[in-house]
Amino acid sequence: MPSEDAAPRLDVDQILADPGVRIVVCCGAGGVGKTTTAAALALRAAEQHGRRTVVLTIDPARRLAQSLGLTELDNTPRQVKGIEVEVSGGELHAMMLDMKRTFDDVVLQHTDPAKAAEIFANPFYQAMSSTFAGTQEYMAMEKLGQLHARGEWDLIVVDTPPSRSALDFLDAPARLSRFLDGRMLRLLLAPARTGGRSMFTFVTAGFGMFSKVVQKVLGAQLLTDLSGFVAALDSMFGGFRQRAEQTYRILQARETAFLLVAAPESDAVREAAYFAGRLREERMPLAGLVLNRVHRPAVELDAAASLAAAERLVGLGGHEVTVDVLRAHAALARQSVRERQVAARFTEEFPSVPAVSVTAQPADVHDVDGLRTIGAAISRP
Amino acid sequence: MVTGKGGTGKTSVAAALALSLAAGGRRTLLVEVEGRQGIAQLFGTDPLPYEERHLTDAPGGGEVRALAVDAEEALLEYLDMFYRLGAAGRALRKLGAIDFATTIAPGLRDVLLTGKVKEATTRTSGQRRTYDAVVLDAPPTGRIGRFLNVTAETARLAKVGPIKTQSEGVAALLRSPMTAVHVVTLLEEMPVQETVDAIAELTQLGFPVGRVIVNSARPPLPVGRDVTAAELRRGLLAAGLPADRATVTGLVDEARDQQVRRELEDSLRADLVELGLPMTELPLLPDGLDRAALATLAEVLGRAD
Numbered sequence: 053m054p055s056e057d058a059a060p061r062l063d064v065d066q067i068l069a070d071p072g073v074r075i076v077v078c079c080g081a082g083g084v085g086k087t088t089t090a091a092a093l094a095l096r097a098a099e100q101h102g103r104r105t106v107v108l109t110i111d112p113a114r115r116l117a118q119s120l121g122l123t124e125l126d127n128t129p130r131q132v133k134g135i136e137v138e139v140s141g142g143e144l145h146a147m148m149l150d151m152k153r154t155f156d157d158v159v160l161q162h163t164d165p166a167k168a169a170e171i172f173a174n175p176f177y178q179a180m181s182s183t184f185a186g187t188q189e190y191m192a193m194e195k196l197g198q199l200h201a202r203g204e205w206d207l208i209v210v211d212t213p214p215s216r217s218a219l220d221f222l223d224a225p226a227r228l229s230r231f232l233d234g235r236m237l238r239l240l241l242a243p244a245r246t247g248g249r250s251m252f253t254f255v256t257a258g259f260g261m262f263s264k265v266v267q268k269v270l271g272a273q274l275l276t277d278l279s280g281f282v283a284a285l286d287s288m289f290g291g292f293r294q295r296a297e298q299t300y301r302i303l304q305a306r307e308t309a310f311l312l313v314a315a316p317e318s319d320a321v322r323e324a325a326y327f328a329g330r331l332r333e334e335r336m337p338l339a340g341l342v343l344n345r346v347h348r349p350a351v352e353l354d355a356a357a358s359l360a361a362a363e364r365l366v367g368l369g370g371h372e373v374t375v376d377v378l379r380a381h382a383a384l385a386r387q388s389v390r391e392r393q394v395a396a397r398f399t400e401e402f403p404s405v406p407a408v409s410v411t412a413q414p415a416d417v418h419d420v421d422g423l424r425t426i427g428a429a430i431s432r433p
Numbered sequence: 434m435v436t437g438k439g440g441t442g443k444t445s446v447a448a449a450l451a452l453s454l455a456a457g458g459r460r461t462l463l464v465e466v467e468g469r470q471g472i473a474q475l476f477g478t479d480p481l482p483y484e485e486r487h488l489t490d491a492p493g494g495g496e497v498r499a500l501a502v503d504a505e506e507a508l509l510e511y512l513d514m515f516y517r518l519g520a521a522g523r524a525l526r527k528l529g530a531i532d533f534a535t536t537i538a539p540g541l542r543d544v545l546l547t548g549k550v551k552e553a554t555t556r557t558s559g560q561r562r563t564y565d566a567v568v569l570d571a572p573p574t575g576r577i578g579r580f581l582n583v584t585a586e587t588a589r590l591a592k593v594g595p596i597k598t599q600s601e602g603v604a605a606l607l608r609s610p611m612t613a614v615h616v617v618t619l620l621e622e623m624p625v626q627e628t629v630d631a632i633a634e635l636t637q638l639g640f641p642v643g644r645v646i647v648n649s650a651r652p653p654l655p656v657g658r659d660v661t662a663a664e665l666r667r668g669l670l671a672a673g674l675p676a677d678r679a680t681v682t683g684l685v686d687e688a689r690d691q692q693v694r695r696e697l698e699d700s701l702r703a704d705l706v707e708l709g710l711p712m713t714e715l716p717l718l719p720d721g722l723d724r725a726a727l728a729t730l731a732e733v734l735g736r737a738d
Contacts, residue, residue, distance in 0.1 A: 083440020350683035361672035374668025414693035416622040
């Protein structure tokens with residue numbers, strides 16, 4: 053693979069064994085095996101390197117979740133039983149992010165119960181906590197911050213949400229700040245802050261127009277709900293933003309290692325390259341690229357030669373099985389060439405980023421044995 | 434509407450469908466709503482603006498146009514159309530009001546996006562509709578139910594008023610026979626599971642589900658029926674290829690892996706067949722997705738109708 057020829061080889065074991073590394077963030081496009089990779093790395097850290105590890109998964113496949121003992125979504129880490137840690141002394145804990153619950157917890161932590169109840173009942177809160185574009189990213193950051201603050205873990209492995217863009221995860225704190233500092237929000241808050249009876253007592257030209265339009269389009273009730281929501285949240289905004297910024301700084305620190313996860317497909321590789329560029333810009337520590345689902349023929353016979361041989365055998369007759377095997381091999385060889393070309397787009401742009409290719413598994417992974425096999429494949433390709 | 438789990442290739446399937454529906458002198462509009470510029474990347478063009486642009490010709494004189502809908506722009510357009518806001522609308526945007534409104538009320542964002550799709554679908558030029566078909570590269574399976582179920586989302590926020598009326602109009606179109614929601618999947622476990630879940634959700638919400646489209650399907654190869662080393666060695670020698678032990682065991686291993694994969698794919702395919710929906714398989718194109726490949730996929734989709 054060019055990713056192996058051109059780029060330095062990524063040594064995952066070195067990262068997992070390093071006591072200075074406390075957080076591993078797996079990021080990349082959806083559908084590239086990100087969650088499985090995160091779980092496999094966490095298992096390996098516990099079994100092979102004796103680390104007390106927790107893996108934060110976002111939206112695991114049902115059977116993968118079951119294999120980690122995650123039968124219910126209770127938003128707290130649960131120890132994974134039945135793994136091989138007798139020798140190493142490590143531990144593996146796993147949890148699944150519950151976005152709404154994490155949001156509710158943040159509200160409860162930053163305000164009194166009466167106010168929290170008021171916030172929970174507001175239709176805007178209900179909409180925002182369950183469907184706000186980016187809420188999952190904020191909450192993943194928040195949960196990571198919480199796990200880190202508890203200081204109980206040697207290593208936290210994080211799976212990132214299957215965002216419409218991988219950037220959402222990094223942008224979460226900035227977007228939150230922009231939202232909280234927005235002029236709109238300040239305008240809506242102004243009456244509450246000045247103790248005005250009505251939010252319309254504090255009218256600027258722009259705001260007057262805004263409220264008129266909103267009232268016309270959405271109705272007065274909605275505006276009342278909105279100002280109620282914004283005022284109620286006001287008290288906890290500062291703490292919330294501070295936490296997001298703190299987590300952002302942790303991500304920049306030497307204790308964090310980012311791993312890009314991709315598959316040798318155009319979209320996934322483009323996304324990985326985009327993310328690598330962003331990490332560099334934000335000065336976040338990129339440790340390397342894990343290229344999953346790579347097809348590698350077991351035999352060095354190129355596609356054309358294989359097909360030509362199959363044709364010869366068809367002419368001879370009586371070799372049906374060999375013909376089938378040669379045609380299948382030709383398809384595999386062709387796919388492998390194509391995958392190398394796609395992967396090369398990343399390594400050409402980021403030649404110094406270490407990379408490792410992981411051979412495609414014939415069947416899907418949904419038990420601890422499967423995760424162990426993947427972990428070994430990532431470490432010893 | 435074309436949905437599917439991330440990574441299943443729903444954008445390329447949506448593009449191929451728009452091409453296929455434009456064949457023979459018709460005109461289609463290919464729409465994206467998630468700000469990803471997936472269409473531009475697929476066709477190697479500049480990023481699409483919020484404006485209907487010629488994208489490509491279809492076989493037989495047809496045309497595919499493309500549009501990237503932006504919720505903010507759609508809101509401004511909407512306000513302008515109904516309230517003649519003009520410069521005031523731009524002032525609102527400067528104030529951050531539009532960003533704020535579409536951020537804090539995600540249901541509002543979705544009704545604006547689907548509202549624009551409705552407008553394009555029902556628009557007429559002269560005596561006939563502007564577009565013979567509108568194809569939406571819709572949000573992925575995990576979000577599709579909420580995205581289409583606009584009335585439920587906006588009803589939570591707006592009990593009366595034009596937004597409510599607007600969302601009811603969109604909902605009626607989305608539940609009418611004019612709409613079909615196609616679900617794209619791969620023959621892999623998670624995408625198939627999400628397909629089954631999404632179809633159950635869509636059906637329960639009353640949206641007309643169209644086809645299940647299996648993308649990147651490998652042709653069924655009859656390998657694996659007891660590939661023995663002895664037989665393979667004989668065949669390789671007859672073909673004049675090296676038949677050393679490493680080659681033979683390597684090829685036997687490859688055949689065995691393929692067999693495992695095939696069995697899994699067969700069982701997943703059976704799960705999809707059980708849904709009782711029309712199903713189309715698009716071939717895996719080993720050389721990637723160029724224009725020729727899209728035309729091939731369009732042809733397969735065209736034959737399916």
